[in-house]
Amino acid sequence: MQKKGLLGQLIQNLCCLPGVGPKTAQRMAFHLFQRDRNGAKLLAETLLQAIDKIGYCRQCRTLTEDSLCDICADSSRDSSVVCIVESPADAWVIEQAAIFKGHYFVLHGRLSPLGGIGPDELGLDLLEQRLRTGAIKELILATNSTVEGEATAYFIGELAGKHQVLASRIAHGVPMGGELEFIDSGTLSHAFNGRKEV
Amino acid sequence: MTETAVYLQPAFILQQRKFKETSLIIDALTRDFGRVSLVAKGVRKARSKTAGLLQPFIPLTMSYLGKTELKTLTDVEIIPPFVQLQGIAIYCGFYINELVCRFLHQYDPHPDVFAHYRKCLSCLSDTSKIETALRTFELDLMDAVGYGLQLEYDFHNQKINPLKKYHFSVEQGLIEALDGQFSGKTLQALKLRDFTDAQVLVEAKILMRTAITGHLQGKPLKSRAFIKNIIKDYKNE
Numbered sequence A: 001m002q003k004k005g006l007l008g009q010l011i012q013n014l015c016c017l018p019g020v021g022p023k024t025a026q027r028m029a030f031h032l033f034q035r036d037r038n039g040a041k042l043l044a045e046t047l048l049q050a051i052d053k054i055g056y057c058r059q060c061r062t063l064t065e066d067s068l069c070d071i072c073a074d075s076s077r078d079s080s081v082v083c084i085v086e087s088p089a090d091a092w093v094i095e096q097a098a099i100f101k102g103h104y105f106v107l108h109g110r111l112s113p114l115g116g117i118g119p120d121e122l123g124l125d126l127l128e129q130r131l132r133t134g135a136i137k138e139l140i141l142a143t144n145s146t147v148e149g150e151a152t153a154y155f156i157g158e159l160a161g162k163h164q165v166l167a168s169r170i171a172h173g174v175p176m177g178g179e180l181e182f183i184d185s186g187t188l189s190h191a192f193n194g195r196k197e198v
Numbered sequence B: 001m002t003e004t005a006v007y008l009q010p011a012f013i014l015q016q017r018k019f020k021e022t023s024l025i026i027d028a029l030t031r032d033f034g035r036v037s038l039v040a041k042g043v044r045k046a047r048s049k050t051a052g053l054l055q056p057f058i059p060l061t062m063s064y065l066g067k068t069e070l071k072t073l074t075d076v077e078i079i080p081p082f083v084q085l086q087g088i089a090i091y092c093g094f095y096i097n098e099l100v101c102r103f104l105h106q107y108d109p110h111p112d113v114f115a116h117y118r119k120c121l122s123c124l125s126d127t128s129k130i131e132t133a134l135r136t137f138e139l140d141l142m143d144a145v146g147y148g149l150q151l152e153y154d155f156h157n158q159k160i161n162p163l164k165k166y167h168f169s170v171e172q173g174l175i176e177a178l179d180g181q182f183s184g185k186t187l188q189a190l191k192l193r194d195f196t197d198a199q200v201l202v203e204a205k206i207l208m209r210t211a212i213t214g215h216l217q218g219k220p221l222k223s224r225a226f227i228k229n230i231i232k233d234y235k236n237e
Helices: A005-013 A021-033 A039-052 A088-097 A124-133 A147-162 A183-195 B087-103 B111-124 B129-144 B184-191 B198-215 B222-236
Strands: A077-085 A101-104 A138-141 A166-169 B004-019 B023-030 B034-041 B060-066 B071-078 B166-170 B173-176
Touching: A005 A021, A039 B004, A077 A088, A124 A147, A124 B087, A138 A147, A147 A166, A147 B087, A183 B060, B004 B071, B004 B173, B023 B111, B034 B060, B087 B111, B087 B129, B087 B222, B111 B129, B129 B198, B166 B184, B166 B198, B184 B198
Parallel strands: A077 A101, A077 A138, A138 A166, B034 B071
Antiparallel strands: B004 B023, B004 B060, B023 B034, B060 B071, B166 B173
């Protein structure tokens, strides 16, 4: 469906956002022009600036407008512990929970043999360079608990082993406030395999 | 087309990809209906109970219905007990998934392949048996889809002699040759799926690679290149 004119083009371009279909895009476009022209201008300017300036941190590959992100630049954080995550959103969530005081490394994906994503696409050469310097003491593998996430964690674990760096995998199991009755058997089996002495 | 409903069908997930905000499109190998495409609606939500189950290599029962080629998944359950693949076996699992995807057509029932697939997965969990499990599955899969290797007779209809050597090509099969890559002994062992001899495993790997590559019609396996890349990376340092 090709709409004519700038308005049509705008509606189509808005569809590139996740969760936005033609109807939502249409509503957004009309809202911006009927009610909030200033907001639209601001949005456009910020977007342009952001696209221009935001790039990857040279140390952890997260999104940042500087060459080194705030977390990597913060000298009070422990640089010898590095948490491996799949996306900047994951790092963000861990950061909000305020449970981790080390550095991150963002993969921007996961190893996917059938999708053709290999170690090079995930910037693992950069991680390996850092491992080689000997500054890292521990890697925390916080990739998703999917088969591909596991495959990625295993590969990075082997990489760490090669450089005599300790690698640990985050625990999977019963969520907080979770009742056993409602937990699926896959999660339960993980919980039992990873049980801890009390 | 009439609506079909299938209940509690044993199945494995071969491949899955994200679809819309919260759904998945699944490529599954079922026991009685072959390879089917399913859409699992709304499973990628925070409190989804099925998201953890919809992973490759886990024995499942699936119920689905639909009128079109893409069916809708209605229920999924796990068949305990199951072994989770670890480490290098995960990559091998991806490899056999890709093989099944490439060699089985959709909706072509192959209960035999399903049985071989299940057996291969359980063997993969034992690291020392990985090579044996892969070669056995490759041979069985080729037999099941009609590309089976003639391991008893050569191109000239002579019985395979354990003391002689043979060349292999996809079009002609085995041809006796003094400088052949494959010994008659290996070929006889392959017929019996006997991999106790280390030499048999080495030769079988080359033979199966030639046979499979020949049937792929020039489109290489992604997982094979990937595993090669990983092993290369690993051995480099």
